[in-house]
Amino acid sequence: MKLIVTFSRKRGREPVIAQVVRDTGVLINVERAQIDSHEGEALIEVPDEACQLVRERMEALGATTRRLDRTILFDRNECVDCGACISICPQEVFSFDEAWRLTVDESRCVLCGKCVLACPHHALSLQL
Amino acid sequence: MERTIDLVNERIRDGNAVVVTAERMPELVAELGEEGALAEVDVVTTGTFGAMCSSGVFLNFGHADPPIRMERVWLNDVEAYAGIAAVDAYLGATQQSETRRDQYGGAHVIEDLVSGNSVEVRAHSRGTDCYPRRTVRTEVSLPDLNQAVMVNPRNAYQRYNAAVNTSDRVLHTYMGMLLPNHGNVTYSGAGVLNPISNDPTFRYIGAGVPIFLGGGEGIVIGEGTQHSPAGGFGTLMVSGDLKGMSAEYLRAATMHGYGVTLYVGIGVPIPVLDIETVRATAVTDAAIEVDVVDYSVPERSRPTVRRVSYAELRSGRIEIEGEEVTTSPLSSFRRARQVAEELAERIASGRMTLALPTRRIDTTRSARPMREIAQGPRVREVMDRQAFSIKGDAPVTDAARSLLKGETNHLVVLDAEGRLTGIVTTYDLSKAVLQPERARLVADVMARRVITTVPDEPVDIAAQKLRRNNISALPVVDADRHVVGMLTATSLSRLIGRGRE
Numbered sequence: 281m282k283l284i285v286t287f288s289r290k291r292g293r294e295p296v297i298a299q300v301v302r303d304t305g306v307l308i309n310v311e312r313a314q315i316d317s318h319e320g321e322a323l324i325e326v327p328d329e330a331c332q333l334v335r336e337r338m339e340a341l342g343a344t345t346r347r348l349d350r351t352i353l354f355d356r357n358e359c360v361d362c363g364a365c366i367s368i369c370p371q372e373v374f375s376f377d378e379a380w381r382l383t384v385d386e387s388r389c390v391l392c393g394k395c396v397l398a399c400p401h402h403a404l405s406l407q408l
Numbered sequence: 409m410e411r412t413i414d415l416v417n418e419r420i421r422d423g424n425a426v427v428v429t430a431e432r433m434p435e436l437v438a439e440l441g442e443e444g445a446l447a448e449v450d451v452v453t454t455g456t457f458g459a460m461c462s463s464g465v466f467l468n469f470g471h472a473d474p475p476i477r478m479e480r481v482w483l484n485d486v487e488a489y490a491g492i493a494a495v496d497a498y499l500g501a502t503q504q505s506e507t508r509r510d511q512y513g514g515a516h517v518i519e520d521l522v523s524g525n526s527v528e529v530r531a532h533s534r535g536t537d538c539y540p541r542r543t544v545r546t547e548v549s550l551p552d553l554n555q556a557v558m559v560n561p562r563n564a565y566q567r568y569n570a571a572v573n574t575s576d577r578v579l580h581t582y583m584g585m586l587l588p589n590h591g592n593v594t595y596s597g598a599g600v601l602n603p604i605s606n607d608p609t610f611r612y613i614g615a616g617v618p619i620f621l622g623g624g625e626g627i628v629i630g631e632g633t634q635h636s637p638a639g640g641f642g643t644l645m646v647s648g649d650l651k652g653m654s655a656e657y658l659r660a661a662t663m664h665g666y667g668v669t670l671y672v673g674i675g676v677p678i679p680v681l682d683i684e685t686v687r688a689t690a691v692t693d694a695a696i697e698v699d700v701v702d703y704s705v706p707e708r709s710r711p712t713v714r715r716v717s718y719a720e721l722r723s724g725r726i727e728i729e730g731e732e733v734t735t736s737p738l739s740s741f742r743r744a745r746q747v748a749e750e751l752a753e754r755i756a757s758g759r760m761t762l763a764l765p766t767r768r769i770d771t772t773r774s775a776r777p778m779r780e781i782a783q784g785p786r787v788r789e790v791m792d793r794q795a796f797s798i799k800g801d802a803p804v805t806d807a808a809r810s811l812l813k814g815e816t817n818h819l820v821v822l823d824a825e826g827r828l829t830g831i832v833t834t835y836d837l838s839k840a841v842l843q844p845e846r847a848r849l850v851a852d853v854m855a856r857r858v859i860t861t862v863p864d865e866p867v868d869i870a871a872q873k874l875r876r877n878n879i880s881a882l883p884v885v886d887a888d889r890h891v892v893g894m895l896t897a898t899s900l901s902r903l904i905g906r907g908r909e
Contacts, residue, residue, distance in 0.1 A: 360457070360659055360671060360740045360743055361740045361741075361742040361743065362458075362671075362737060362738055362739060362740045363736050363737045363738075363740070364584045364585075364594070364736050364737075364738050365736070366724075366734065366735075366736045367587075367592035367593065367594065367733075367734040367735055367736035368584075368585045368587060368591075368592055368736065376724075379742060380740075380741040380742040380745070381742055394585065397580075397585065397664040398584060398585040398664065400459065400584070400661035400662060400663055400664075400669070400671075400738070401659060401661050401671075402662070
């Protein structure tokens with residue numbers, strides 16, 4: 281399960297994610313993080329069964345969490361199976377099947393957005 | 409055994425022709441032998457589907473009442489070339505919309521038209537006695553046009569060099585997004601299915617040959633522009649009636665940072681008349697090679713990093729400088745295959761017959777570079793010949809004193825042999841003031857990653873470096889990294905004065 285965690289830094293520099301890992305024992309995978317002087321946002325991956333627990337602990341520490349059901353949105357009608365997205369993706373989300381048809385493994389996506397720019401046919405967009 | 413084109417067409421009309429795609433030929437030859445394949449196969453179909461910028465459509469709108477001689481014309485805000493007869497225009501695929509920039513262009517208008525959508529037409533004229541009207545604004549869809557004839561000056565490249573980027577920043581090119589430090593490789597072309605690769609001596613691909621174009625019926629006009637078969641880069645000029653085409657095989661696209669282009673599906677049928685055709689159409693991806701060229705070098709002749717075959721490119725990974733690099737095609741092999749299969753089906757079902765070229769295409773030509781009568785300005789012509797320098801082991805206060813004289817904003821830092829090792833600006837000295845304990849010497853505060861230029865570099869390229877890196881000076885270095893001058897915004901301003909002379 282992927283979660284977007286948003287935390288304000290006005291209340292100090294509390295290590296929210298580290299705290300939750302210690303408190304719950306759940307191993308959180310930080311896939312992407314963007315943190316500036318007053319706000320931070322992180323994309324984390326947690327085991328499905330621990331999702332509720334992690335969310336509750338994070339919210340208790342002042343962070344807000346949002347479940348990410350979809351990552352990259354793929355419009356099959358616009359896609360021509362060119363494959364321009366394959367080599368620019370750091371996560372190997374895209375590949376060809378035996379028939380040279382593009383396949384998309386959404387679960388690997390970390391929302392970096394490179395493919396949205398690289399797709400010549402506007403077949404990819406981000407769910408934010 | 410010899411087979412004639414008439415015999416092939418007779419078999420097509422009778423529904424008896426054996427038509428296979430070029431992808432099938434290598435295995436057929438392996439299975440049956442060359443003579444066996446010759447006896448078996450009547451026609452080999454090829455196909456390619458990729459970005460073909462050099463594409464466009466001649467349009468005839470019919471006369472308005474009162475009549476207008478359209479001097480400038482726009483379709484959905486995309487300008488078409490109207491410097492031809494009164495109500496004719498040529499809409500180029502890469503022309504961009506005046507309002508939607510690279511998100512919409514000629515290619516999108518073409519896709520809209522073949523998809524059955526109407527487009528807005530606007531035109532201006534100065535008005536003449538015979539064509540008094542000055543403006544017109546209307547909406548048209550494909551059936552409203554008398555003619556919509558696709559004429560593509562340069563399509564179906566025989567092969568295309570693959571692209572890599574050895575610089576340390578992302579490049580956005582017509583070869584797609586190229587990641588820094590050879591982070592990926594992009595390539596284009598259908599390899600084993602490519603039309604010209606299956607007839608590299610142009611025995612059957614020539615003027616007048618019927619083809620599959622954009623889902624409809626087309627014809628080869630002759631050699632394409634930039635046709636360069638001597639080096640293995642032949643091209644075709646093709647034409648076809650847009651009214652018979654479909655959006656399945658004509659797709660508008662935007663290459664981010666480059667612009668609009670049109671993906672076109674083209675298939676050429678090759679009659680199998682002799683053993684030489686069997687051999688040519690048995691070509692494999694492993695036998696078609698291209699260079700991997702470095703797009704970070706802004707010159708016409710970009711350096712080659714290595715040579716690869718389409719088989720290697722299509723494997724998904726190739727090795728560059730000891731590292732595995734992921735490859736991306738920009739053209740669609742799946743659709744190229746569909747083109748070849750659809751074409752095979754049309755021929756096998758008797759809906760399309762073949763013809764020999766009415767005129768052969770040159771097989772020896774090489775495209776030449778542009779003849780330029782004057783070289784653009786070079787860095788050496790405008791640079792400041794004096795560069796203020798300092799040694800890395802000098803105290804920062806020395807650098808501050810030197811900058812305060814006001815003769816320069818940049819001090820180049822040199823090693824004992826006088827070679828460039830860094831650069832210091834007032835910005836770096838301000839940092840030193842904030843951390844006096846850590847920054848005593850020039851070497852402690854200088855920028856070590858210096859972006860430089862060379863005397864022979866075109867000023868345009870040097871100016872692009874300044875802009876892209878948001879800096880105001882480039883040390884000019886020779887081959888030994890000795891500083892021979894500085895290029896600054898002030899030096900560039902000399903060009904403006906020079907232009908007026």
